[in-house]
Every structure is written in C-alpha cells, then in structure tokens.
Amino acid sequence: MIDPAYKKKMVVVEGSYAVAHSAKICRPNVISAYPITPQTHIVEDLSQFMADGEIPNCEYINVESEFSAISALIGASAVGARTYSATTSQGLLLMHEALFNTSGMRLPIIMTVANRAVGAPINIWNDHQDAIAQRDTGWLQLYVEDVQEAADTLPQIYKIAEDNEIMLPGMVCMDGFILSHVYEPVVLLEQELTDAFLPAFQPENILDPLDPKTFGAFAAPDTYEEFRYLQEQAMQKALPKIEAVAKEFEEVFGRFHGGLIDGYMLDDAEIIVMSMGSILGTVKDVVDEYRARGEKIGVLKVRSFRPFPKEQVKEAIKNAHAVVVLDKNISIGTNEGALFTETKSCLYNSNVRVPVTGYTVGHGGRDIRAESIAKVIEETKKVAKSGIAVESRFLDLKEELL
Amino acid sequence: MSKTAPKTYISSGHSGCAGCCDAFAAKFTLMGSGPDTIIVNPTGCLEVMSTPFPNSSWQVPWIHSLFENAGAVASGVEAALKALGKKNNTKVIAIGGDGSTMDIGIGALSGAFERGHDFTYVCMDNEAYMNTGIQRSSGTPYDASTTTSPAGKVSFGNPRPKKDMPAIMAAHGSPYVATTSIGFPRDMMRKVKKATEIVGPTYIHAHAPCTTGWGFDTSKTLEIAKLAVETCLWPMYEMENGEITQVRKVKDPRPVEEYLKTQKRFKHLFTMEGGDEEIKKIQAAADWNIKHFGLQ
Numbered sequence: 058m059i060d061p062a063y064k065k066k067m068v069v070v071e072g073s074y075a076v077a078h079s080a081k082i083c084r085p086n087v088i089s090a091y092p093i094t095p096q097t098h099i100v101e102d103l104s105q106f107m108a109d110g111e112i113p114n115c116e117y118i119n120v121e122s123e124f125s126a127i128s129a130l131i132g133a134s135a136v137g138a139r140t141y142s143a144t145t146s147q148g149l150l151l152m153h154e155a156l157f158n159t160s161g162m163r164l165p166i167i168m169t170v171a172n173r174a175v176g177a178p179i180n181i182w183n184d185h186q187d188a189i190a191q192r193d194t195g196w197l198q199l200y201v202e203d204v205q206e207a208a209d210t211l212p213q214i215y216k217i218a219e220d221n222e223i224m225l226p227g228m229v230c231m232d233g234f235i236l237s238h239v240y241e242p243v244v245l246l247e248q249e250l251t252d253a254f255l256p257a258f259q260p261e262n263i264l265d266p267l268d269p270k271t272f273g274a275f276a277a278p279d280t281y282e283e284f285r286y287l288q289e290q291a292m293q294k295a296l297p298k299i300e301a302v303a304k305e306f307e308e309v310f311g312r313f314h315g316g317l318i319d320g321y322m323l324d325d326a327e328i329i330v331m332s333m334g335s336i337l338g339t340v341k342d343v344v345d346e347y348r349a350r351g352e353k354i355g356v357l358k359v360r361s362f363r364p365f366p367k368e369q370v371k372e373a374i375k376n377a378h379a380v381v382v383l384d385k386n387i388s389i390g391t392n393e394g395a396l397f398t399e400t401k402s403c404l405y406n407s408n409v410r411v412p413v414t415g416y417t418v419g420h421g422g423r424d425i426r427a428e429s430i431a432k433v434i435e436e437t438k439k440v441a442k443s444g445i446a447v448e449s450r451f452l453d454l455k456e457e458l459l
Numbered sequence: 460m461s462k463t464a465p466k467t468y469i470s471s472g473h474s475g476c477a478g479c480c481d482a483f484a485a486k487f488t489l490m491g492s493g494p495d496t497i498i499v500n501p502t503g504c505l506e507v508m509s510t511p512f513p514n515s516s517w518q519v520p521w522i523h524s525l526f527e528n529a530g531a532v533a534s535g536v537e538a539a540l541k542a543l544g545k546k547n548n549t550k551v552i553a554i555g556g557d558g559s560t561m562d563i564g565i566g567a568l569s570g571a572f573e574r575g576h577d578f579t580y581v582c583m584d585n586e587a588y589m590n591t592g593i594q595r596s597s598g599t600p601y602d603a604s605t606t607t608s609p610a611g612k613v614s615f616g617n618p619r620p621k622k623d624m625p626a627i628m629a630a631h632g633s634p635y636v637a638t639t640s641i642g643f644p645r646d647m648m649r650k651v652k653k654a655t656e657i658v659g660p661t662y663i664h665a666h667a668p669c670t671t672g673w674g675f676d677t678s679k680t681l682e683i684a685k686l687a688v689e690t691c692l693w694p695m696y697e698m699e700n701g702e703i704t705q706v707r708k709v710k711d712p713r714p715v716e717e718y719l720k721t722q723k724r725f726k727h728l729f730t731m732e733g734g735d736e737e738i739k740k741i742q743a744a745a746d747w748n749i750k751h752f753g754l755q
Contacts, residue, residue, distance in 0.1 A: 086542040087535060116538035120531065121570030128528035128567060132499065132535030135522050138542055140535075158524050264520035264536065266495045266549055271515035273506075273523035280512050 063311070067242040072204040072231065073098030075243045076143070076169050079208035081106050082246040083215055083255060086138035089118040089129040093148040094181050095233040096171040100143055123148035127155040127166070134164040135272050137263040139215065142166070145233055146173035149187045153194070159226045160195025160288060162273055165218035165258075166226040167211065172334070172385075173233040174421040182422020183233040185334065185385040189362075189395045195288050197227035197295060198363040200333035204241040206314040207231040212246065212255045213302045219258050220298055223291050230362075232335040234422070244312075254309045292364040299361050317366035318373055319358040322348055326355025328437050329374050332383040333359050333396060336418070336425055340383070343430040354434060359396060367403035374400075375409045378441035381433055383425075383452075387417040393449045412440050415449040429453050465490040465648065468518040474508040478677035480667035480684075481505040481556070483641040484583040488554055488663075490644075491651030492579075494519055496550045497540075499533040501559035502526035504590045505583070529553040529560075530568035530580065537576045550655040551578035557598030558588045561624050572631035572660040579654040579661045582624065583641075585669035593672040597622040600692070601744065602737050603724045605672075610727035615737050620744065628662040629698045635661040636698040642666075642684025646695065646707070653697075666693045674723025683721055690718040691745040694752040709754045715742045 059067075070078075077099045080088070088107075090100040107117045116133075120126045123144050130140040144152065149170055159166050170188050174180040188198060199214055201207045207229060214227040231237060262270055276284060300316035307313040321341050323329065330340050337358050347354040357373050357380075359366070374380050384394020391398065397415030404411065416433055419425045429452055439446070468489040475482040481504050489496065498521040500506045506523045509516040524532045533553040540546040560568060560582040568580060587605045588594040595608040595617055604616040629636045635657045639647040647665055654661035668675070668683040675683055687693035688707065692715060695707035716738060719725040728734040728741075749755055 087538045089535065089538075114542050114544070116542045118534055118538050119574065120534070121566060121573070124528065125531035125534070125567045125570050128524060128531035129535035129538065131524045131528075132522065132532035132537075133539035133542075134535075136497075136536055136539035136543065136545070138535075138539035140539075154525060155528065162524070264497050264522060266497065266520055269518055269520045271510050271517050271521045274510035274512040274515060275507050275523075276512045 063244070066244045068245060069240050069242050070245070071098060072207060072236045072239050072241065074102050075204050075208040075245065076211070076231070077102030077106065079211040079246050080141050080169070081112050082248055082251045083141070083212050084139060085112065085115055085141040087116050087118065087130060087133035088141045089120050089126045089133070090142045090144065091120050091123045091126045091148060093123070093145055095173060095237045096143045096145045096148070096169070098237065099169060099171065123151040124155060127152040127159065130166045131155065131159055131162065131164055134166050135162070135264050137258065137260055139258040140166045141168070143169040143171065145171040146175050146187045149191060150175060153191065156191055156194035156196060161284060163224040164226060165224055167215055167218060168228045169207070169211070170228045170230045171233040171237040172230050180421040183235050183385070184420050184422065185230065186387070188228060188230045189386040192363055192395060195225065196363060197225055197361070198230060199227065199361055200230045200359065201236070202314065202335060202337045202358060204236055204239065205243045205312065207236055208243060208246060209306065209310065209312055209314060212251050213306050216255050216302050217295055217298050221261060223295050223298060224260070225288070225291050225295065230334070235335045250309055254306065296364050296366060315358055315360045317361040318369045319360060320373060321356035321358065323355040323357060323373060325353050327353040327378040328434060328441060329355050329357050329377045329380045330383065330430070330434065331357040331359060331380060331396065331400060333362060334385065336383060336385065339425060339427060340430055343427050343434065347434065362396070365399050365403070370400060370403055371407055371409050374411055377411050379437045380411050380413045381437040382413060382415040383418050383433070384415060385419045387420070393417070397449060412445050414440055414445055414447065416452040417449070418452040423453065425452070465493070468494055469509065470516040470518060473516040474511065475504065476671055476677065478670045478680040479504070479508070480585050480641055480669050480680055481508070481583050483680065484581070484665050484667050485509070485554060487641060487644050487647040488552060488581050488651050489519065491648035492550050492552055492655045495548055496552055497536055498522070499529050499536060499551065499553040501529035501553070501555040501564055503556040503559055505554065505556070507590060526559050527563040528567045529555050529564055530571035533578045533580070534571045534574065534576045537578050552581060552655065553578065554581040554583060556589070557582060557584040557586060558596045561597045561622050569631065572628060572633055576660055577658050579651065579663065581651065581663045581665060583665055583667045585667045585672060586621070587672050589669050589672040598624070601741060602728060604727055605724065610731065615731065616724070616727065625662065625664050625698065629701050631660070632701070633662055634659045634700055637662070638664045638666070638693070638695050640666040640684045640688055640693055640695060642681045642688060643695070650697065672724070675721055679721065683718070686713070686718045686721065689713050690715045691748045691754050692718060692741070694748045694754055696752055703752065706752050706754060712745065712749060712755070715745050
C-alpha cells in the first residue's frame with residue numbers, strides 16, 4: 058500500500074524521461090552523446106532541457122560518434138566537469154577502447170546504458186551482452202530493476218564514483234525498451250534533496266594552467282602494474298561505499314533498491330533465483346505464486362556486477378538447497394552467462410557448498426515468460442533433490458529453427 | 460634561440476631522438492601560445508618521449524587519451540572550461556602527428572571542427588608512422604620508401620601523393636588554416652599565436668622532417684625542413700575563411716633533387732632504373748604548387 062502523500066508526488070513518465078530528468082538534477086557540466094536506439098529518448102529529453110535553459114552551467118556536445126562522446130567527456134572530466142552520457146549496444150562497443158582509458162585515468166564519468174543486444178545479427182532489443190562485454194574495463198556497473206531505480210541510481214553512482222578514494226567511472230545499466238520506453242509512475246528527483254545528497258564534484262587533480270599536471274602519461278613495465286593494482290583497490294573500496302550510499306539515499310529520499318545486492322523472500326529460501334535487471338520483476342511474480350503455495354523460493358538481485366560482491370552473494374545463498382542464475386548474456390565458448398560464472402567462482406574456495414546452475418535467457422529481447430521461470434524453478438528443485446544434471450543451458454530455445 | 464625568443468614550456472631531458480622534429484614542433488607551438496594553454500596530445504612519439512611516468516616535460520597542463528580521439532578530447536576540454544566559467548583566455552591546443560591527424564583521428568577532428576569548438580589543432584607532419592617504425596600514412600609523399608611502402612624491384616615506394624589535409628580543414632569552414640614548417644620557427648610561432656587568438660576551430664599544419672624515419676643526419680632537421688619549402692614541395696600559406704590570404708614566396712625555387720637526395724627514403728630514385736622519370740613527376744608536383752599557390 059503506497060502512502061497517499063507519497064503517491065501524490067508520483068507522475069507517470071517514460072523511463073527515458075525519468076533518467077534524463079535525474080541526469081539534469083545531478084547538475085552535469087558537460088553532456089556528450091550520440092543517438093542510438095533505444096537510448097535516443099534520454100538524449101532527446103536532455104537536449105530539450107538544454108534548449109529550454111533548464112541545465113545551468115552545462116554544455117551539450119552533439120558528437121559525431123559514441124567514440125567521440127566518451128572521448129569528449131574524458132577531456133571534460135579532466136578539467137573538473139561533472140560529465141554524463143548515455144548509450145547502448147554497438148555504441149558502447151565502439152567506446153570500448155576509451156572505456157579502459159577513462160578508468161585508467163581515474164575519471165568518474167557516468168553513463169546510462171540502455172542495454173541492448175549486439176550484432177550480428179543486428180537486433181535492437183534488450184539483453185545484457187553490451188555491458189557484460191565491458192566488465193573488464195574498470196567501470197562500476199550497477200544494474201537496475203525498474204524505472205524508479207534507473208533514475209535514483211544516477212545520483213548514487215555519481216556519489217560513489219566521485220569519492221576521492223574511488224575515482225572510477227560508472228555505468229547504470231537499464232534494460233533497453235523494457236525500462237527505457239515504458240511509462241511507469243515514479244517520483245522525479247527533487248533538486249533540493251539531490252543537492253543535499255550529492256556534493257559538487259571536486260577532484261584533487263585537474264587540467265589547470267595555474268597548476269600544470271600531466272594526465273595520461275606513458276607507463277613502462279616498472280610502473281604500469283601499480284596503476285592496475287590501484288584500480289582494483291578502488292573497486293574494493295567501492296564495495297562498502299555502494300552499500301553506504303544506497304542507505305544514505307534511503308535516508309534522504311525514502312527509497313531503497315538494494316545496495317550491492319537485494320533479497321526478496323530470501324531468508325528461509327531453499328531455492329534461490331539470481332539475476333540482474335528488469336527480469337527480476339517477472340521472477341518475483343512467479344515466486345509470489347510459489348510462496349502462496351507454501352514453497353520456499355527466494356530471489357537474489359545482484360545490483361552491482363562491478364565491483365562483484367562476492368562476500369554478500371556467498372552470505373545470501375549459503376543456506377539454499379540450490380541456486381539458479383539467469384543471465385541475459387553468454388560468454389560464447391563457455392556456454393555460460395557472466396553472473397553464473399562469477400557466482401560459481403566466488404563459491405569455489407569457500408565452505409559454501411550449494412549447487413548452482415545457470416540459464417542464458419532473453420537473447421535479443423526474447424520474452425521471458427512466467428511459465429519459463431516456473432520451468433526453471435521446477436528444474437532447480439530437481440537439482441536440490443538429486444544434483445546437477447545440466448550445469449548451464451539456453452532457455453526457450455526453438456529447436457525447430459536450428 | 461636568441462635571448463629575445465619567447466619562453467617555451469616543454470623541458471629538455473625527454474627521450475626524443477637528437478634532432479627530433481616533434482620536440483621542435485611542440486617547443487615552437489608553446490612559444491607561440493604561451494603558458495595559459497592546455498595541451499591535448501594523441502598517441503605518438505611526442506607523447507611517449509615526453510611523459511615516461513613519473514616524469515613529464517610539460518610545464519603546461521597536458522592530457523593524452525588515445526591515438527584517434529584528440530579532436531574529441533579537445534572538444535570536451537573546451538566545453539568544460541566554458542561550462543565551469545574558466546575559459547577566459549585559456550588556449551586549448553591539440554597537437555598530433557600525421558597519422559593521428561590525417562588517418563585514424565580524422566573523424567574526431569572533423570566532428571570537432573564542424574561543431575565549431577574554440578581550439579587550435581597543430582599537425583606535426585613527419586609523413587609516416589614514426590613511433591611504430593616508419594610505416595606509410597596518408598601524409599607520406601609520393602615515392603617515399605617506408606616500411607609498409609618499401610621501394611623494391613617493382614615499386615618506387617609510396618604510390619600516392621599526400622592527402623591535402625589543410626584543404627579538408629578549410630572546407631569545414633575554419634576561420635584560420637595555415638601551413639608552416641619547423642624550419643621556420645618564427646613563422647610557426649606567429650601562426651600558432653594567431654590561430655589561438657582567433658575564436659573557433661583553427662588548424663596549423665607543420666611540416667616536420669624526422670631524422671630517423673627519413674634517414675638524414677640528426678644535425679640536419681631544420682635544414683631539410685627549409686629545403687622542402689625552398690624546393691616548393693612544402694608551400695607555406697594562410698587561409699582565412701577558406702581564402703588564401705598570405706603565401707610565403709620562394710624567389711628562386713631549387714630543383715627537387717636537392718631535397719630528395721638528402722634523405723634515404725628517396726635514395727632509390729637515384730639508383731633505380733626509371734628513377735629520373737619519377738623525379739620529374741615530383742618536380743611537376745612542385746611546379747604545380749608554384750603555380751597554384753603563386754609561390755614566385
């Protein structure tokens with residue numbers, strides 16, 4: 058039951074609008090973006106805000122490619138600007154080289170990724186292959202479940218990324234179309250509350266003629282390794298920071314979407330379904346039906362994929378009889394999705410002995426139906442009873458097309 | 460440099476070759492622009508030799524990101540200065556080689572010029588990928604032998620003339636495009652200064668002979684740069700809003716052989732059968748420059 062006073066604050070807007078509005082409220086100084094479906098509505102809304110003079114002290118650069126979108130922000134961030142972009146799919150892949158560059162230079166650039174499949178075959182619908190392919194680039198990656206979380210996570214990730222102890226770039230990953238184009242009731246971020254929550258960006262090092270510094274120097278084998286080590290250290294520092302910032306956000310705004318992870322019906326769960334993104338809504342609906350029948354099924358939402366919350370995941374699943382991971386991506390050649398691989402990996406050298414199986418699902422935007430989730434849960438119950446028969450597989454494969 | 464020469468803001472002690480053209484180009488650029496400058500430097504010899512962490516030769520703020528994105532990085536630097544109310548008189552200069560400018564970075568550079576950012580791009584054109592070992596670029600001149608366009612039994616070297624990069628930049632509507640040469644430091648400093656004082660995207664294309672890549676003695680860098688101008692293979696001119704407004708005259712142009720014979724990259728033209736005919740073609744290109752730019 059939603060508090061009537063809170064309900065009054067809610068408006069029905071498109072997911073992209075909520076995100077663009079949130080980006081605006083975070084007071085960016087430089088926005089740089091290139092249009093690509095399904096990210097377009099975000100940048101169109103931001104362009105309109107600019108045209109209406111609604112984003113003070115901000116320059117919007119209409120670049121000629123995603124590669125230049127991220128590159129322009131590298132220059133801008135180094136000058137001390139708070140920066141924002143949004144992209145997806147092929148655009149994110151085109152940025153790949155510069156993503157490493159951004160994190161290596163410790164520039165806290167923030168992007169919304171409206172997750173979409175990658176070609177070939179060309180496909181504009183949602184899966185997570187685009188962002189998962191960037192998992193090693195040194196960016197924070199937070200995956201959101203609904204429109205409100207997509208909007209609310211922006212000020213959170215700015216606060217995490219811009220922390221002087223962290224200084225890492227970050228992407229908020231929201232499912233393309235499913236969240237970017239859906240109209241949902243949300244509370245749009247309030248400027249005053251956001252200003253109180255998110256301090257101004259004040260980096261220690263900037264490009265300033267009065268205090269000249271060198272950015273992006275060349276590092277030989279005698280110094281290179283320490284740069285990577287320090288990035289990893291920063292990621293580890295981000296782990297508690299993500300939790301703390303989510304709680305601070307809750308104190309200020311009254312909403313909590315999880316920190317590193319979030320649980321649903323988890324405490325006594327014998328079977329746990331793990332996943333990331335909007336699919337969790339469907340999973341929760343299915344779990345509600347199981348719970349109504351008295352079956353102990355729970356849901357583990359992984360919100361932070363980078364840094365990967367090994368300890369929290371272990372703790373959350375340690376008492377389960379079986380865990381099943383749904384991945385909207387695949388590492389071709391392993392027949393596994395990334396979340397599945399990470400989950401298994403963090404259990405190996407631990408005393409948590411829970412059978413874990415995986416499904417790669419929803420490739421190229423294929424609908425994931427409640428019946429399919431129920432089928433997955435039924436299979437996982439068998440795993441709990443008699444062990445793993447198939448470790449990882451595709452869901453809803455159309456055998457007749459093969 | 461004389462005692463009255465402007466101060467420069469790149470320190471010696473970098474690891475550039477003796478007689479390095481990039482070191483000259485960077486030095487003259489900063490002598491023209493002064494200390495209130497932010498440098499964007501794409502990947503290349505200059506970046507590698509001047510910033511071996513934790514050392515840096517740069518006495519101005521400097522950023523290197525990638526090979527092909529200097530135009531975009533400079534766009535972001537300029538936009539951020541504006542947004543933060545810090546632009547004032549600060550000059551944003553991107554300085555890159557022919558490969559990062561004319562080949563891999565031309566997309567980002569074109570975008571930056573089309574959008575009209577207030578910055579200056581300086582191309583140090585040493586006519587091949589020197590940092591990676593003298594491979595051909597679109598700046599490599601006709602018949603130059605490089606490691607990927609070597610002269611051989613059936614080849615005189617690079618089969619194509621240089622890309623006319625200044626014309627491309629002028630076609631973007633740039634208010635100021637100029638060619639210069641490190642063989643003429645005062646010309647280069649004057650043009651850089653002028654370019655940085657003009658509002659909008661301005662472009663300086665500096666011819667920069669590379670001792671290692673072209674094959675000449677390390678003491679001859681500036682001499683050979685001058686010879687390129689004196690043989691009319693490198694015309695020096697200024698374009699304002701697309702029109703040529705100033706040309707450096709060459710009273711008595713010297714034959715191109717005088718330039719070609721100083722460099723190993725053209726050596727085959729003097730030993731191979733048919734080399735004479737090739738040299739005639741190169742002379743014809745110089746003659747075309749004389750006529751087209753009114754060099755005499």
